[in-house]
Amino acid sequence: MAATITAFDHSPDRGRGLARDMRVRWALEEVGQPYTVLSVPWAAMKHPDHRARNPFGQIPTFHEGDLALFESGAIVLHIAERHGGLLPDDASARARAIAWMFAALNTVEPPVVELSMAFLVERDQPWYEARRPMLVERVQARLRELSDHLGNADWLDGAFSAGDLLMVTVLRRLGSTGLLDGYPTLAAYIARAEARPAYARAFAAQLAAFNAAS
Amino acid sequence: MAATITAFDHSPDRGRGLARDMRVRWALEEVGQPYTVLSVPWAAMKHPDHRARNPFGQIPTFHEGDLALFESGAIVLHIAERHGGLLPDDASARARAIAWMFAALNTVEPPVVELSMAFLVERDQPWYEARRPMLVERVQARLRELSDHLGNADWLDGAFSAGDLLMVTVLRRLGSTGLLDGYPTLAAYIARAEARPAYARAFAAQLAAFNAAS
Numbered sequence: 001m002a003a004t005i006t007a008f009d010h011s012p013d014r015g016r017g018l019a020r021d022m023r024v025r026w027a028l029e030e031v032g033q034p035y036t037v038l039s040v041p042w043a044a045m046k047h048p049d050h051r052a053r054n055p056f057g058q059i060p061t062f063h064e065g066d067l068a069l070f071e072s073g074a075i076v077l078h079i080a081e082r083h084g085g086l087l088p089d090d091a092s093a094r095a096r097a098i099a100w101m102f103a104a105l106n107t108v109e110p111p112v113v114e115l116s117m118a119f120l121v122e123r124d125q126p127w128y129e130a131r132r133p134m135l136v137e138r139v140q141a142r143l144r145e146l147s148d149h150l151g152n153a154d155w156l157d158g159a160f161s162a163g164d165l166l167m168v169t170v171l172r173r174l175g176s177t178g179l180l181d182g183y184p185t186l187a188a189y190i191a192r193a194e195a196r197p198a199y200a201r202a203f204a205a206q207l208a209a210f211n212a213a214s
Numbered sequence: 215m216a217a218t219i220t221a222f223d224h225s226p227d228r229g230r231g232l233a234r235d236m237r238v239r240w241a242l243e244e245v246g247q248p249y250t251v252l253s254v255p256w257a258a259m260k261h262p263d264h265r266a267r268n269p270f271g272q273i274p275t276f277h278e279g280d281l282a283l284f285e286s287g288a289i290v291l292h293i294a295e296r297h298g299g300l301l302p303d304d305a306s307a308r309a310r311a312i313a314w315m316f317a318a319l320n321t322v323e324p325p326v327v328e329l330s331m332a333f334l335v336e337r338d339q340p341w342y343e344a345r346r347p348m349l350v351e352r353v354q355a356r357l358r359e360l361s362d363h364l365g366n367a368d369w370l371d372g373a374f375s376a377g378d379l380l381m382v383t384v385l386r387r388l389g390s391t392g393l394l395d396g397y398p399t400l401a402a403y404i405a406r407a408e409a410r411p412a413y414a415r416a417f418a419a420q421l422a423a424f425n426a427a428s
C-alpha cells in the first residue's frame with residue numbers, strides 16, 4: 001500500500017522545495033517507494049481536520065495503513081528504518097547517522113529558521129538591522145562548524161544517509177541569504193545532494209504541485 | 215561496560231536540571247543503566263578536544279565501547295532502542311513515540327529557546343519589551359496545542375515514553391517564565407514526570423555535580 005503524505009497546496013516558498021514535505025518526498029524517492037499527496041490549503045492547516053493528523057497544525061504528515069505520523073524528522077527516520085538506502089547497516093554507523101538527523105533539526109535548523117523568520121515578520125521593524133548581525137553570527141557559527149567537520153568528505157559520516165538528507169534541506173533554506181557563498185565546502189555539499197536523481201524527482205514533484213495550484 | 219557522558223562541570227542553570235545532560239541521565243535511569251560523567255569546563259566546550267566529541271562543541275556526548283554519539287535526542291533514542299522502558303513494543307506505537315521526540319526538539323523547543331535566549335542576551339536592549347509578546351505568543355501557541363492534545367491523558371501517546379521524557383525537559387525550561395501557570399494540564403504533566411523515581415535520581419545527580427563544582 002502506497003503511503004499518503006500531506007503538503008501545502010500552494011507553498012509559500014513558490015516551489016523552491018523549502019517546505020518540509022520535500023524531506024519526505026526525497027526520502028521516499030531515495031528508497032524507491034511510491035506515495036500519494038493530499039494537498040492541504042494554507043487556510044486549513046490549523047483546522048480540526050488537519051490537527052487530527054498533526055496536533056501542531058503543520059505539514060507534512062504521513063499515513064500508511066493504520067499508521068499516522070507527523071514531524072518530518074520522524075517520518076524520514078521511519079522510512080529509513082523500513083527501507084534500505086538511508087541508514088548504514090552497521091549499528092554504530094547507523095546511530096551516528098541518526099545523530100546527524102538530530103543535529104540538522106535541533107542544532108542547525110533553529111538559528112536558520114530564526115534568521116528567516118526575522119526577515120519575514122520583522123524586517124520593517126526599527127530593530128531589524130541592529131539584531132541581524134547577531135542572528136547571522138548564530139548561523140555562521142553552525143556553518144563554520146559544519147564546514148570544518150565536512151572537510152574533504154562527500155557526506156557527513158561515510159555514505160549518504162538520512163542525516164545528509166535532512167542537513168541539506170536545512171542548509172537550502174539559506175539560499176536567498178548569500179551566507180553559503182562564504183562556505184564553498186558546504187555549497188559543494190548541497191550541490192552534490194541536489195545532483196542525486198532522487199532529489200531531482202522529489203524537487204520536480206513539489207514544483208509541479210505548486211505550478212498546478214497557481 | 216558503563217557508558218560515559220559529558221556534562222558541564224558548573225552548569226549555568228545552577229543545578230536546576232535544565233542542561234541537556236539531564237535528558238540523558240534521566241533516560242539512563244529509566245532503563246536502569248549505570249553511567250559515568252566526564253565534566254567539561256565551560257571554557258573547554260569549544261576546544262578541539264571537545265569538538266572531537268561533538269563538532270558543534272556542545273554537551274552532552276555519549277561514549278560506550280567504540281561508539282561515540284552527540285545530540286541529546288539521538289543519545290536518548292539510542293538508549294531507548296537498546297533497553298526496555300522508553301519505547302513501546304508495538305511498531306506503530308513506537309513510531310509515534312519517536313514522532314513525539316522530534317516534536318519536542320524541532321517544534322516545541324525552538325520557540326522556548328528563542329524566548330529564553332532573548333531574555334539572556336537582549337533584555338537590556340531597547341527592543342526587548344516590544345518583541346517579547348511575539349516570542350511569548352509563539353510559545354503559547356505550542357503550549358495550547360500540546361495542552362489540547364494531552365487532555366485528560368497522563369502521557370502524550372499511551373504509556374510514558376522517550377517522547378514524554380524529551381517534551382518534559384523542554385517544558386521545564388519555561389519554569390521561570392510563569393507561562394506554564396496558564397496551562398494546569400501541562401503543569402500536572404510535568405509534575406507527573408518529575409515524580410518518577412528515575413527523574414529524581416537523575417535530578418539529584420546533576421545537582422550534586424553542580425554543588426561539588428561550586
